[in-house]
Amino acid sequence: MEPKTKLQTSPEEAGRIRRAVQNVRKIDGGNGSSRLVEPRHAGEILELLKDERVSGDVYTLPRPFSITSITDWIEDHQAQARAGTGLLLYARHEDGKIMSITDFQFWPKWSACEFGGVIAHTHQNQSLGTVGVKAMCDFAFETIGVQLIALTTSLDNVRSQKS
Ligand SMILES: CC(C)(COP(=O)(O)OP(=O)(O)OC[C@H]1O[C@@H](n2cnc3c(N)ncnc32)[C@H](O)[C@@H]1OP(=O)(O)O)[C@@H](O)C(=O)NCCC(=O)NCCS
Numbered sequence: 001m002e003p004k005t006k007l008q009t010s011p012e013e014a015g016r017i018r019r020a021v022q023n024v025r026k027i028d029g030g031n032g033s034s035r036l037v038e039p040r041h042a043g044e045i046l047e048l049l050k051d052e053r054v055s056g057d058v059y060t061l062p063r064p065f066s067i068t069s070i071t072d073w074i075e076d077h078q079a080q081a082r083a084g085t086g087l088l089l090y091a092r093h094e095d096g097k098i099m100s101i102t103d104f105q106f107w108p109k110w111s112a113c114e115f116g117g118v119i120a121h122t123h124q125n126q127s128l129g130t131v132g133v134k135a136m137c138d139f140a141f142e143t144i145g146v147q148l149i150a151l152t153t154s155l156d157n158v159r160s161q162k163s
Pocket of ligand 1: 054057118119123125126129130154157158159163
């Protein structure tokens with residue numbers, strides 16, 4: 001969702017943010033490394049998102065879930081990454097399974113971004129969300145250089161609001 005506060009940004013700053021997003025290959029910190037999602041991950045992500053305990057509260061996901069809808073979603077994010085306006089990232093647990101997905105939307109012209117994500121049910125309520133949100137804020141402010149982060153949750157998603 002677009003930020004309510006729209007900071008006026010110079011074309012130079014917007015260009016710098018766009019290039020910083022285009023250069024991202026992975027994010028280190030927090031809960032290990034997050035890497036760019038590719039179409040070959042669609043099957044694993046479908047399995048993760050089919051679990052409503054994971055996806056139920058998240059309004060930005062490509063419903064209804066299928067290999068096709070998820071592959072389209074991934075390819076759309078690959079185009080956003082090339083344009084410097086979005087990133088879709090995954091992190092793997094040491095057991096080999098994808099344990100989290102993070103979806104960034106950037107508005108370079110407003111020096112702003114939003115991100116949201118999901119954590120596999122077996123890894124929820126273990127502070128991964130709290131640690132991950134801090135790492136993603138550090139990444140957005142320090143590596144990308146935005147001045148504003150917008151976050152959206154449903155009113156009853158207390159865990160998300162707290163983390
Ligand atoms: C929301 C989500 C990212 C939070 O991550 P998490 O690792 O499970 O949460 P944490 O363990 O870091 O806990 C976050 C906070 O919520 C609190 N909390 C946990 N369960 C709670 C509950 N049922 N009611 C109220 N607070 C709760 C924790 O105590 C913690 O607060 P604290 O730091 O003040 O102690 C994760 O649960 C998830 O992926 N949920 C499903 C998808 C989703 O809702 N995504 C967010 C969309 S905006």
